[in-house]
Amino acid sequence: MLHNRKAEEGLHMIRKHSLMVFFIVFLTGCAGSENESETIYVAAASDLYHALTDIGDAFTEETGIIVEFTYGSTGLLTQQIQEGAPFDLFAAAHESYIDQLIEGNAVFEDSKAYYGIGRIAAVSSGGQEIVMDKDYLLSDEVKLITIANPEHAPYGKAAKETLESWGIWDDIQPKLVFGENIRQSYQYVESGNADAGIIALALMNETNLHFDLIEEHTHETILQALGIPVQTEKRELSEQFADFILSRTGQDILIEYGFDLP
Structure with missing residues (x-):
């Protein structure tokens, strides 16, 4: 009888341990899924390679939201977004490209914001x-x-x-x-x-x-703007990052890299 009781207790402990392992694995999986969903994908003009990367790092440190960047020429990124590329935010090197996407119903009109003037x-x-x-x-x-x-x-x-x-x-x-x-x-x-x-x-x-x-009067002002593509499924997170770019922290980093404020 004693032997059977110990065997039952041992089986109970094994089941309890297995259940705990299951919940740990389950919760870890959920956390991984949650972290994955807390990632936004940003298309950005190549002039922002250093500045926006620093802003993204500061944003992630403050919020835990990961920012993945794709840098390229504004014109080519505009074309990709117009064709439905799955970006959550677009930081263009000139406002005219955001306007173009708004006219093509590819960016939310009320999401346009000026973030800097390039030199x-x-x-x-x-x-x-x-x-x-x-x-x-x-x-x-x-x-x-x-x-x-x-x-x-x-x-x-x-x-x-x-x-x-x-x-x-x-x-x-x-x-x-x-x-x-x-x-x-x-x-x-x-x-x-x-x-x-x-x-x-x-x-x-x-x-x-x-x-x-180079003196500014030799060329058109490089007024830079951002916007949120309509295909994003994370508009709230995109707005949060856009607000961070426009915040004192974001603007100070842009100034550090030579941008003027709009």
């Missing part, structure tokens, strides 16, 4: 300090100059407008190489594959390259 800089691949003006760009010392493709990158469009205002756009054509986006153009200069470039100031925060800020 451009003329950059040299050499470490020496050089006056980065039109005479230098036209000199024999400079063989290749890179800008982002002005057809779908707002920073490339601003670079083209600057070169036109300097009166050298036509003369400089043989030297030009287009980057798919502004970060790729920066990488061309950083690697030495281009001698100079006109790049987003926001990408120059941690560089050893010499650069000169």
Whole structure:
């Protein structure tokens, strides 16, 4: 009898232990599902690569919500969102692209918000300090100059407008190489594959390259805006992150990387 009682107690303990393991596994699975649902997917212009990544890290630290970024040219990301790409938020390098998506019923009209004004800089691949003006760009010392493709990158469009205002756009054509986006153009200069470039100031925060800020009057203002795509299933989380970008914390980080406030 004693033996049977001990056997029953042992079986009871095994069942109890198994039940506890089941609940632990179940709760862990639920937590994993919950954490997975607390992730938002953000499409962002390449000029934001450093600044928005820092903002996303600060947001995650404060809220626990994970932000996954896809960086690219604003024009190409706009096309993807128009075609239904599953992004929860879009931070464009120019407001006109958000307006385009609103007109195409691909972004909620009431979600549009201005978050920064971008600046451009003329950059040299050499470490020496050089006056980065039109005479230098036209000199024999400079063989290749890179800008982002002005057809779908707002920073490339601003670079083209600057070169036109300097009166050298036509003369400089043989030297030009287009980057798919502004970060790729920066990488061309950083690697030495281009001698100079006109790049987003926001990408120059941690560089050893010499650069000169370009005066704003030489190009259209790069007024940057964000919006929430209509296909998102996480609008509340998207609004929370958008508000964070527009908060004092988010704006201070943007200022640190060279953005002006809108």
